[in-house]
Amino acid sequence: DAGVIQSPRHEVTEMGQEVTLRCKPISGHDYLFWYRQTMMRGLELLIYFNNNVPIDDSGMPEDRFSAKMPNASFSTLKIQPSEPRDSAVYFCASSLSSRGAEGYTFGSGTRLTVV
Amino acid sequence: GQSLEQPSEVTAVEGAIVQINCTYQTSGFYGLSWYQQHDGGAPTFLSYNGLDGLEETGRFSSFLSRSDSYGYLLLQELQMKDSASYFCAVPMDSNYQLIWGAGTKLIIKP
Numbered sequence: 137d138a139g140v141i142q143s144p145r146h147e148v149t150e151m152g153q154e155v156t157l158r159c160k161p162i163s164g165h166d167y168l169f170w171y172r173q174t175m176m177r178g179l180e181l182l183i184y185f186n187n188n189v190p191i192d193d194s195g196m197p198e199d200r201f202s203a204k205m206p207n208a209s210f211s212t213l214k215i216q217p218s219e220p221r222d223s224a225v226y227f228c229a230s231s232l233s234s235r236g237a238e239g240y241t242f243g244s245g246t247r248l249t250v251v
Numbered sequence: 252g253q254s255l256e257q258p259s260e261v262t263a264v265e266g267a268i269v270q271i272n273c274t275y276q277t278s279g280f281y282g283l284s285w286y287q288q289h290d291g292g293a294p295t296f297l298s299y300n301g302l303d304g305l306e307e308t309g310r311f312s313s314f315l316s317r318s319d320s321y322g323y324l325l326l327q328e329l330q331m332k333d334s335a336s337y338f339c340a341v342p343m344d345s346n347y348q349l350i351w352g353a354g355t356k357l358i359i360k361p
Contacts, residue, residue, distance in 0.1 A: 179355065181349075183359075192348065227294070229294075234348045234349075235348075235349075236282070236296075239296025
């Protein structure tokens with residue numbers, strides 16, 4: 137398996153623009169997580185899915201953020217409109233279980249810069 | 252509430268042994284995990300402890316004491332490539348998804 141695949145690796149956009157981040161989880165993993173990482177706040181869970189169904193989106197900062205998982209092999213995280221404070225590294229991860237006994241597998245991340 | 256504490260930074264010498272501690276506070280307990288993250292990279296899974304004791308994987312070992320709400324990651328024969336941040340994580344009580352410590356930056360000197 138190629139692991140968790142995220143795109144793009146880097147994104148620079150202007151404030152107010154829409155940004156879409158993409159993720160392909162590992163086949164057979166029932167859980168998919170979107171995280172955001174910054175120096176100030178560390179690793180924050182934004183939302184997670186179980187079998188394509190959103191389970192907990194309490195970490196989504198505000199209505200500007202939305203996430204979808206239309207099928208088991210694809211998920212998107214959208215920010216509209218983007219703001220400079222959204223600048224961070226966004227990780228997608230997948231796992232067999234939410235407790236993580238087998239480990240979460242993270243994608244390489246998307247480094248988002250909003251100017 | 253639930254929380255994890257780990258040192259922000261640890262410094263060690265190449266070839267030595269270093270221990271990174273993690274204390275947690277949870278209502279229930281569902282396991283303690285460790286992850287490594289190099290600068291500019293993604294977190295990678297190192298180990299999981301569900302029961303008390305030591306789990307060994309090559310140069311890395313992880314220990315858990317549930318009675319003390321404490322665990323540690325032990326790195327032996329340190330190499331420069333081990334310079335990274337190390338995170339402990341435990342599942343939340345409510346929905347079992349992981350909460351993360353703030354990370355320990357391991358600095359290795361030659």
